[in-house]
Amino acid sequence: MTTLSAMPCRALLASLILLLNITQASAATTLVNNVNGYTFNDEGSLIQFTSLVIDEGKVATLNTDKSADAFDHVIDGKGKTMLPGLIDAHGHLMGLGANLLEVDLREADSASDAVERVAAYAMGNTDQPWLIGRGWNQELWPDRAFPTASQIDSKLSARPVWLVRVDGHAGWANSKALAMAGVTAETPDPEGGQIMRDASGKPTGVLIDNAMALVESQLPEETREQLSARLNAAGAHLLSEGITGMHDAGISHRVYDFYLAQTLNQRMPVRVYAMLAATDPKLSMMLDNGIITSPDDFLHIRSVKAYGDGALGSRGAALLEAYSDAPHQHGLLLTQPDDMDSLFTKVLGAGFQLNYHAIGDKANRLALDAFARVFGESGGRDLRNRIEHAQVVAPSDLPRFAELEVLPSMQPTHATSDMNMAEDRIGEDRMKGAYAWQTLLESGIAVPLGSDFPVELANPFYGIHAAVTRQDRNNNPVDGWYAHEALTTEQALKGFTLDAAYAAHMEDKVGTLTPGKWADFILIDRDIFTIEPQDLWKTQVLATYVAGESQYQAD
Template structure:
């Protein structure tokens, strides 16, 4: 044996009934045997490495079923606007960033993380004129925490050639003042008008950004992710992104298993991808092509999530559907007929109705039993939509960490009646729907233990609201851990090789400082990741 792990409280996650073991033997990057200390020690050789866990809890390596790894790495190089409490705070951070980094005039400044709902005074979006206070000599573009709103200063508008005569773009909009002049606010597809002008990173730049994200993910116990990267950076060159991943694998630096959720929002882009021979499942256990990813709408925070009825707190809008029904029908049908799994970002109920209709049409024309298509986020649902998940055998990709912010705004956005059937994770799970948990990082943190805590308590990280938000929808600890381990492997057709601690599966393991199944649920967020093992090797140790 290469390595033996002893004296652990090992939750194998081999079944939902919860089976336990004391020790694991690892050989050639795989789990060779699971059992008692005595059984596993009998396999020891002279050169076997022994790890004594002294009673610590062991789980399969965590699987984040939906995040944006490259976007996370890219944002690490940008102005960090998380936690800003006013527009003046944003301006100050940008000024400090330019000064600290000594950035030359004319170079682009990109920032991410601001959220107007957290502003102390007026909760409004910044404009070009606000960002001009930071600099008029640097083009500036800052992205809201949700990723669906971008603000540009006057220099950025100038370089992008955007004036009052610029045409609006389908599936998005940029805001105008009373004179018809753009004020620097871009929503949904209109964001592309800006990002297309920002210099494109090289393959080496991409690799460095990915490595930064991989290191931080490993520190959270994550060994597998499903990541949407293809439009995360200027240039949107998916060939370079795929090349970067494959080079990292060859160099032995890829300590995450990647299932790429392929964002290809136009029929031309999708057909070009298919013409190059890409299909769901192409690749190996380190990097693999996953589903076609589509953005059906925007975000609830920005009021761009597409609803069937006007927003309760902003009746002049129902949000922004990114596609017409005909457009999403064509994308889904072409992908389905060419061997692609489907995953559609839908936050609003209108977007979900459209996605279900497109998928149902594709399945009617070309039935496929084990399609494993899914809805990413699936937040605002009614009774019909909840039942449709089971009827169409759809996966629900949920992000429990969203409760940290969303519980404060949902009722004001959609009203009390629709709220009753929204964020209904327990309802979906009990109806037999496959639920896989993720983070949507960098929109939120990919700290899995925070995500499990919020799934189980339905509270934010400050412990609010008392008793939990919609507490009838709480998951058990076992259900939440399953959602971050075995369930994620199911969504990528890989439940036979990972997601549980069983003989023959990859040796991806996380060691926790406390027993997550025995401590008070409010203390789950305080658990530390002690060690992360990927492919039988320690890639993080506290």
């Protein structure tokens, strides 16, 4: 059976065009009036409007003077605030879907609580060969200690258990899962990974970064039905949060194939800008297929996600100097420096944007250095390449983003989630280049914003609140955490709309409600430009529209 990914792109796009022409032939004009509308114009300035006209799914005009009788349909906005559909510039769509359908450990307040939650899930899902969950965070537990396999074994020993840390950079297995993966005291640490061990050298059950593959290689391959269930669950959740588009940070060939099929059948729930996983064995084949852009703009594939280091919470972020709270640790490099130039050249040479995961200052410097070298030797500077997270950057490296035109793709809620441990990890001096949103904006570079869901919650108003206040949702700390790096509400909204669209080469399609762009918009329960910043996170989405069609209505 021929898969869609093996089809010539022209044949795929011809099929999509035919379907879209059929759909658009019956399109009608719609007036959305009586709104308190905000959008950016094409120059990036914030403007207001009171009505919007939609023709064939796209914005035709703002502030029309025509009577409502001139339109086929009329939507009364009832004075509510309208914004462009929000775009999350860094998330994991299928990971979110899995998280919604599997064991969610985000609220677990200890290792034993996490185990109890898995045990409860196991009782109701006796047919599942593996018990899989995500979301634990030992930094929020009283002892702040990594959990162990024996803690799971005390409740669940017959079935393999695999629980991924909230940041996706560590996993916690029971003894059954370790045995199936062949992980023993004699198993060496893989390059770019670490097997946590006790004093005798025995694996404790926690695997960091590349070591996670030892267990994950044993997981059953997802069925097409499971992928569909995950996509539908994630899509419904994002639409309820006002997210009409997202950048999917690292998809496998299997998901690539699945997305093409879903797009052909017009079953993509939100617009997806997909990044190919640099680690996928079929990367070359996907690059050879070329850039994919569906005519309805529900799927764009023109970028690659590469992995520089791990995360700060698991001490996998690669640092130039040792961790302040672990003097013998410098983090992990998931892509080795000797391999970077060939990878960068391969991706940029294919005309694909390269989006490089870098959290620690060492990983960020290595990425900036590699971009500079490859741009000078073989070009690719105009592809709007990105560093994903850009979380801890040496202060001297901050201006280099604008100099190299490399976009820092950042997630505001990471700062408020990390503030309980970040300074412990890196010390006060290195905080000068950490979560430096305003400094980067002022250097002259766009800063697309996202959440990194399911690492963080997908709600974009949590991100806007964190960006503006540098506080958690309990309004702590009172004056904000390193508040000089806070954004204005306008800057934060731009990061979740126009700047995110720009980072995906889609600013002529989405990101604003200006004529010619898709009519992706939301109605919300308050005016985010007039309320107190501390209340931004309380914003509720009342309705979500994609291409002028209702996709979510609050109860």
